Structures are given as structure tokens and as C-alpha cells.
Amino acid sequence: MTSLLIAALVLIVLGLAYQQGAARSRALAGAGRLHSRPRYHGALVALWAAVPLLFVLALWGLVSGALEDWYIQPVVQANVASGDSLATALQRVQGLASGFGVSGQPAPWEIDAAQTLRAFQRQLQFSAIALGAILAIGGLLIARRRVSARLRARNHVEAAVRAALILCSVIAIFTTLGIVLSLLFETLRFFSFVSPAEFFFGTVWQPGYASTGSEATGGYGMVPLLVGTLMIASIAMLVAIPVGLMTAIWLTQYASRRVRTLLKPMIEILAGIPTIVYGFFALVTVGPFLSDLGDVIGLNITATSALTAGLVMGIMIIPFVSSLSDDIIRQVPSAMRDGSLGLGATKSETIRMVIFPAALPGIVGAILLAVSRAIGETMIVVLAAGNAPILRFNPFEATSSFTVTIVAALTGDSDFASPQSLVAFALGLTLFVLTLMLNIGALAVVRRYREQYE
Amino acid sequence: MDRQFRSPAAPAGPRIRPAQHDTVENPARITARDVDVFYGDKQAIFDVSMDIPEKSVTAFIGPSGCGKSTFLRCFNRMNDTIDICRVLGTITMDGEDIHDPALDVVELRARVGMVFQKPNPFPKSIYDNIAYGPRIHGLVNSRAETDELVISSLKKAGLYKEVADRLDAPGTGLSGGQQQRLCIARAIATGPEVILMDEPCSALDPIATAIVEDLIHELKEQYTIIIVTHSMQQAARVSQKTAFFHLGRLIEYDTTETIFVNPREAQTEAYITGRIG
Structure with a gap:
């Protein structure tokens, strides 16, 4: 309810300020030519009013929790029984104050403390809103006084818009940076248990799941996982590249x-199926089918194997390859096609000798993007590859991958600071670098392709 | 080329003088009878009939959207490549119906070369651009034969001297005029009898245009050429016969001299003197 009230307050201030600024500049318009249109003056006054208000509200949101803790902590500390956790008691009081209630019967002192806290919260909220309102009105008045025919309101508003845009993009950049850094630091922590050489070149994956202690026991070599990942991705690409490309060629030519208008959306539906659905499709249908097929032709195929996971992942990636290739083939100027047909080449000759070579760099870029998708895919592999991190090159047997191992490492109940969990970060970072390099390669190829017809 | 250029909106001025050609008309090579072309429900060409004499240049002129390019594309059945396009009527080449199911469109297009409005060399080397047609039609069997055909085609297109030392360079790296001559060389290489040119100079500067026009002049000794052009001056300079199209109909078809000096139809006169267009 309060947040709704605050939002209403902000909106009212905004509207009022805008209206004031616009009206004031309109009144001035008779005297001489305005530098900026009235709506820019309105927007500028609104900014002057809203920015301090939002700043105060943001500050309140950020520090109110800490302030409340600081206020109520002495009370709680005085009453909490020795041996009980202070943090738990604090949480109980806060729960009571916010009206969520607590488990069990609250002690009388807890109810008192909660009431005190509640009063303090109200006070804090009121002062924040009051301070915000005063600043907003002050800003409004100052800005309103500044309105003059020569005020470059348009330029100021444009600068504010630019600042807002920069702020948003900075958020994305810093998030990425934060993720990479946290991966990096956790990886460094992991490397204090296991040497990088053993991790990158070891051929045995058998982390000892010691329930206590943080000693690294067993093998932490990622080579079996790398082989499994690449094997599954290769099988997927063997399925997806030919089928996807031929689909694209047929659809475009x-x-x-x-x-085309009927089929293209249908193919793209494949891309919309959640990967978990592909996963159990692989587990329940494709795996047993392949296993039976293996019996018939005399091959020993496990139901959950690199082949099963790869095949289903390939099907999942088909629309990815066909859609991208479709766009790229369509970008080849039709003048090329006409030139070739005009010389008496057949359709397939034209595709093979003119259109395909012209589109090839772009198609390679599309394929690299698809590969990085295949390498990062998790759900299908979790369900269908069998999770057997053993170094072997037989696609008919169960295998494992980076993604599966990361899931296993983080969903166990081992201590988060143990090497058994930390290895997930090292694997994640390796995976990230792998896909990043593929993406950079793909982008470089695609960019070179773009320059070709310009 | 623009020495005689006038804005189409200008009032009637002095007439364009066609170049003097021998007036003896060669026998008809291609005949079109009652040709209608439809794009979906929309009719683009209405009942056009004409005879095209061999080893001469025939120009199609007319305002934008009059159907001259569409009609040109009937002669090598390029309209087949457009899904919604239908061609009715009869077109014969040397007495053979080009829509006869027994006649292969691939063979037809080898005999009827085409040069497009915008130069469209393949993103391959100059050499491979020329060798493309001969290779797919199996006209050459060895590297030596290919070399010979590539060089002779480039020579016929007047491009050999300029590119002799860089046959392996990409065709797309040439200048616009050179690219267009490369496309002409590419069309010549398959040994056609007829060459269709769809506004071959519209993307070229005046100097490159003059070179291509001289080339057309030479080529007509060997080939039957049909050229679509926006420039009446160009039609007057290069062609022996001129057809004037308007709104999908053939208004007048006669010797270039007649069309430009003494047109029969008022509409033709209005167009060539710049009153419509």
C-alpha cells in the first residue's frame, strides 16, 4: 500500500512540475522566441523535481534496513536468551513488525520490540517522504524560476536522456563484469586446492566427496568432460548442419x-520447445529406440549415451541453423542468382556454385554460433548422456559434459567452500572462455561477410 | 553521351538524330505473337507482336513501368524465375517455340545471353566469372581451352587489355564500366546467338557508357542484340530498329530512323520530344 502511495506521489509531482514548467514557458513565449518548445521546459522542471525525490527514496530503500537493525538491536540483545542466535531473534522481531507473523508463540518482549520497531519504521518512512517532498518542491520552484526564453531546456533534457541511457547500459556491462570476476575469484580459490595443470590436463575425473574437511581428494582432471562435451556437440552438429542447411536452401530457393509462410513458423516452433522437454524425449523415446536399434544391428548402444544426447540436441539446433542460414542466403543479392540463371545454369548449379559460396562466410558464422549453443546446452545432456565422466571416445556409451558436472557439483550437499563445489566455477569459467572464443570467431567471420557486397 | 540530353519535362526541342545505318533489313530471327504477361492478376504486357531481325540492334524504349524490361525477359524465359509471372502467346526463335516443353530452358539461356541493369559479376575471380558459363555447359574440356575461351571473350568485350595481368583478381573489384563489360564477356563466353541487354548503361558514367555503346556496335556484326534503354539518345545511337512501349502496349515499332524522325503515332512523337515520360 505504501509503495503504491509513494508511486502516486512521484507521479503527481512529475505531472505538476511538468505542467508548471510548460505553462511558465508558454507565458514567456509572448515576449520573445523560446529557445526550446514548452514541453522541453516542462520536462526539465519535472526532472528537477523528480530527481531529488527519487534520490531520497532510493537512499531510504538502501539504508532503512541497516538503520532499523541499528535501532532495535540493543532491545533484542538485552532480551535474547544466551545461546540463542541474535540473527534469528532479529528476524523474528522483524517478521512480527512487518505483519508476516512468526512460527510458534511470540514472547511478550518480542511483541513489544516489534511494536517499537514498527513505530520507528513509520517515522523513518514519514521523514523520507517528507524530505523527498520538500526537496521535490524546492527543485520545482528553483527550476520554475530558471525558466526563461533563452534557457536551453532541450539540450538539458537531451543530456538527461543520454545519462539515463548510459546508466542502463552500464548496468549490463557491470553485471557481466561482476559475473566474470566472481567466476575468476572462485576459480582462483579452487586452484588453491588443485593445481591448474592437474585440472586442465588431468585425465581422471573422480572428485572424492568427503563429507567433512576441505581437502581435495581424488582426481579433478577436466579432459574427460571436455571430450564428452565435444563429442556430444560434434554429434549434434553432424545432425544439425546438413539438415538445417538443406532446409534453409529448400525454403529460400x-x-x-x-x-514457406506455412513451414517456416513450424520449423521455428522447434526452437520454442523447452530443452527439458527435449531432455525427457531423449530419455524416454530416443534412448531406448537407439538401444533396440543397436541390438538389431549388433552394436552395443547404451540408452543414455553421447549419441542419444547428441542426436536430440542436433534436432534442437536445426531451427537455429536453418533460420540463420535462411537469412544469410536471402541476403545474397538476387542479381547474382539472375546472372547465373541467365547464363543457363540450373537451379542447383546456381545454388552450388554462386549462392552457397557467396553465403558461405555467413553460414560459417551461423554454425559457430550454433556450436557455442550446443556446448553450453545442459538439460538434454543431464537427462540423456548418462553422467559418466570417464575418458573414452565411444559415442555409444554414457558420457558427461561440463554443464552436467557443474549441476552435479552445485546441487550436492557438500560445503560451498569445498573443492567439490568450487570446481563448478573453474568448469564454468572454462566453458565461458570456450564459448566466448567461438562467438568472437563467429562475429569476426560474419563481419567480414557483411563488407562483401558494400 | 549526354551531349544531346534534354530534361524530359522540357518542351519539344530539336529532334534527336539517329545515326545513319544501312537500311537493308536483316531477316527476322525472333518472332513474338500475341504475347501477354501477367504478374498475378495484373497484366503487364498486352498482346505484343513483333519480329526481331538478326545481327542488328533492336531498342525498346518507353517510360518507366511500361513493360519493356518484362517483355525483354520473355525472350530467355527469365520470367519463369518469378513465381507469380505468367507468359501467354508465342515466341519463336529460328522457328522453334521457346515455350515448347521439348526445348530445355537451360539450352535456351545458353543461346540467349543476358546482361543486366546493374553489373552483377559473381564474387569470384575475373577468370572464373567468364569460365562459369562454358564450364556448366561443358563447352571446354581442358585448362588450355578454357584459357583460350576466357581470353577471346575478354577481347571481344574489349576488356582484355585492362585486366590481362590480373585475371585472378576478384571481378567485384573492377570499376562499374569494367564490371559491365565483364558481364558482357561472361554472356559472350557461352556462345550465344542473341544477347539481351536490360538498361546496360544505366549504372555507368558517360565515359563507360560510350565504351559499352561502341562495344554494342561491334557485337552486332556477330550477335542479335535487343537492348532496353531509358535513354532515347542511346537508342538513336546504337539501334537499327526501335520499339516504343507505353503502359504495357507496343505503340510503334519501326526503323530507328522512322521512329525518331517521322513517327506514325502521336504518342511516340510526344515521348521522343519529351512531352510524356
């Missing part, structure tokens, strides 16, 4: 317009 042969299919009539009606068929």
Missing part, C-alpha cells in the same frame, strides 16, 4: 511462397 525452391519452396513456393505459400509453403
Whole structure:
């Protein structure tokens, strides 16, 4: 309720300030030519009013929790029984104060403390809103006085818009940076248990799951996982590249317009199926089918194997490859196609000798993007690859991958600071670097392709 | 090329003088009878009939959207590549119906080369651009034969001297005029009898245009050429016969001299003197 009130307050201040600024500048318009249109003056006054208000509200949101803790802590400390956790008691009091209630019967002192806290919260909230309102009105008045025919309100508003845009993009950049840094630091912590050489080049993956202690026991070599990941991704690409490419060629060059408008969305539905659905499709249908097929032709295929995971992942990636290739093939100027057909080349000759070579760099870029997708895919592999991190090169047997191992490392109940968990960060970082390099490669190829016809 | 250029909106001025050509008309090579072309429900060409004499240049002129390019594309059945396009009527080449199911469109297009409005060399080397057609039609069997055909085609297109030392360079790296001559060389290389040119100079500067026009002049000794052009001056300079199209209909078709000096139809006169267009 209060947040709704605050939002209403902000909106009212904004509207009032805008109206004031616009009206004031309109009144001035008779005297001489305005530098900026009235709506820019209005927006500028609104900014002057809203920015201090929002700043105060943001500050309140940030520090109110700490202030409340600081206020109520002595009371709680005085009453809490020795041996009980102070943090738990604090939480109980806060729960009571906010009206969520607590488990069990609250002690009388807890109810008192909660009431005190509640009063303090109200006070804090009121003063924040009052301070915000005073600043907003002050800002409004100052800005309103500054309105003059020569005031460059438009330029100021544009600068504010630019600042807001920069702020938003900075958030994305810092989030990425934060993720990479946290990966990096946790990885360094992991490397204090296991040497990088053992991690990157070791061929045995058998982390000892000691329930206590933080000693690294067993093998932490990621090579079996790398082999598993690459094997599954290769099988996926063997399925996705030919099928996806041929689909794209057929759709762009042969299919009539009606068929294309019907089929393209249907193929793209494949991309919309959640990967977990593909996962159990692989587990329940494809795996047993492949296993039976193996029996018939005399091959020993496990139901959960690199082959199962790779095949299903390949199907998942088909729309990815076909959509991207479709766009790229369509970008080849039709003048090329006409030139070739005009020389008496058949359709397939034209595709093979003119259109495909012209689109090839772009298609390579699309394929690299698809590969990085395949390497990072988790759900299908978790369900269908069998999670057997053993170094072997047989696609008919169970295997494991980076992503599966990360899931296993973080969902166990081992201590978060133990090497068994920390290894997830090292694996994540390796995966990140791998896909990043593929993406950079893909982008470089795509960029070179773009320059070709310009 | 623009020495005689006038803005189309200008009032009637002095007439364009066609170049003097021998007036003896060569026998008809291609005949079109009652040709209608539809794009979906929209009719683009209405009942056009004409005979095109061999080893000469025939120009199609007319305002934008009059159907001259569409009609040109009937002669090598390029309209087949457009899904919604339908061509009715009869077009014969040397007495053969080009829509006869027994006649292969691939063979037809080898005999009827085409040069497009915008130079469209393939993103391959100059050499491979020329060798493309001969290779797919199996006209050459060895590297030596290919070399010979590439060089002779480039020579015929008047491009050889300029590119002799860089046949391996990409065709897209040439200047616009050179690219267009490369496309002409590419069309010549498959040994066509007829060459269709769809506004071949519209993307070129005046100097490159003059070079291509001289080339057309030479090529007509060997090939039957049909050229679509926006420039009446160009039609007057290069062609022996001129057809004037308006709104999908053939208004007048006669010797270039007649069309430009003494047109029969008022509409033709209005167009060539710049009153419509």
C-alpha cells in the first residue's frame, strides 16, 4: 500500500512540475522566441523535481534496513536468551513488525520490540517522504524560476536522456563484469586446492566427496568432460548442419511462397520447445529406440549415451541453423542468382556454385554460433548422456559434459567452500572462455561477410 | 553521351538524330505473337507482336513501368524465375517455340545471353566469372581451352587489355564500366546467338557508357542484340530498329530512323520530344 502511495506521489509531482514548467514557458513565449518548445521546459522542471525525490527514496530503500537493525538491536540483545542466535531473534522481531507473523508463540518482549520497531519504521518512512517532498518542491520552484526564453531546456533534457541511457547500459556491462570476476575469484580459490595443470590436463575425473574437511581428494582432471562435451556437440552438429542447411536452401530457393509462410513458423516452433522437454524425449523415446536399434544391428548402444544426447540436441539446433542460414542466403543479392540463371545454369548449379559460396562466410558464422549453443546446452545432456565422466571416445556409451558436472557439483550437499563445489566455477569459467572464443570467431567471420557486397 | 540530353519535362526541342545505318533489313530471327504477361492478376504486357531481325540492334524504349524490361525477359524465359509471372502467346526463335516443353530452358539461356541493369559479376575471380558459363555447359574440356575461351571473350568485350595481368583478381573489384563489360564477356563466353541487354548503361558514367555503346556496335556484326534503354539518345545511337512501349502496349515499332524522325503515332512523337515520360 505504501509503495503504491509513494508511486502516486512521484507521479503527481512529475505531472505538476511538468505542467508548471510548460505553462511558465508558454507565458514567456509572448515576449520573445523560446529557445526550446514548452514541453522541453516542462520536462526539465519535472526532472528537477523528480530527481531529488527519487534520490531520497532510493537512499531510504538502501539504508532503512541497516538503520532499523541499528535501532532495535540493543532491545533484542538485552532480551535474547544466551545461546540463542541474535540473527534469528532479529528476524523474528522483524517478521512480527512487518505483519508476516512468526512460527510458534511470540514472547511478550518480542511483541513489544516489534511494536517499537514498527513505530520507528513509520517515522523513518514519514521523514523520507517528507524530505523527498520538500526537496521535490524546492527543485520545482528553483527550476520554475530558471525558466526563461533563452534557457536551453532541450539540450538539458537531451543530456538527461543520454545519462539515463548510459546508466542502463552500464548496468549490463557491470553485471557481466561482476559475473566474470566472481567466476575468476572462485576459480582462483579452487586452484588453491588443485593445481591448474592437474585440472586442465588431468585425465581422471573422480572428485572424492568427503563429507567433512576441505581437502581435495581424488582426481579433478577436466579432459574427460571436455571430450564428452565435444563429442556430444560434434554429434549434434553432424545432425544439425546438413539438415538445417538443406532446409534453409529448400525454403529460400525452391519452396513456393505459400509453403514457406506455412513451414517456416513450424520449423521455428522447434526452437520454442523447452530443452527439458527435449531432455525427457531423449530419455524416454530416443534412448531406448537407439538401444533396440543397436541390438538389431549388433552394436552395443547404451540408452543414455553421447549419441542419444547428441542426436536430440542436433534436432534442437536445426531451427537455429536453418533460420540463420535462411537469412544469410536471402541476403545474397538476387542479381547474382539472375546472372547465373541467365547464363543457363540450373537451379542447383546456381545454388552450388554462386549462392552457397557467396553465403558461405555467413553460414560459417551461423554454425559457430550454433556450436557455442550446443556446448553450453545442459538439460538434454543431464537427462540423456548418462553422467559418466570417464575418458573414452565411444559415442555409444554414457558420457558427461561440463554443464552436467557443474549441476552435479552445485546441487550436492557438500560445503560451498569445498573443492567439490568450487570446481563448478573453474568448469564454468572454462566453458565461458570456450564459448566466448567461438562467438568472437563467429562475429569476426560474419563481419567480414557483411563488407562483401558494400 | 549526354551531349544531346534534354530534361524530359522540357518542351519539344530539336529532334534527336539517329545515326545513319544501312537500311537493308536483316531477316527476322525472333518472332513474338500475341504475347501477354501477367504478374498475378495484373497484366503487364498486352498482346505484343513483333519480329526481331538478326545481327542488328533492336531498342525498346518507353517510360518507366511500361513493360519493356518484362517483355525483354520473355525472350530467355527469365520470367519463369518469378513465381507469380505468367507468359501467354508465342515466341519463336529460328522457328522453334521457346515455350515448347521439348526445348530445355537451360539450352535456351545458353543461346540467349543476358546482361543486366546493374553489373552483377559473381564474387569470384575475373577468370572464373567468364569460365562459369562454358564450364556448366561443358563447352571446354581442358585448362588450355578454357584459357583460350576466357581470353577471346575478354577481347571481344574489349576488356582484355585492362585486366590481362590480373585475371585472378576478384571481378567485384573492377570499376562499374569494367564490371559491365565483364558481364558482357561472361554472356559472350557461352556462345550465344542473341544477347539481351536490360538498361546496360544505366549504372555507368558517360565515359563507360560510350565504351559499352561502341562495344554494342561491334557485337552486332556477330550477335542479335535487343537492348532496353531509358535513354532515347542511346537508342538513336546504337539501334537499327526501335520499339516504343507505353503502359504495357507496343505503340510503334519501326526503323530507328522512322521512329525518331517521322513517327506514325502521336504518342511516340510526344515521348521522343519529351512531352510524356
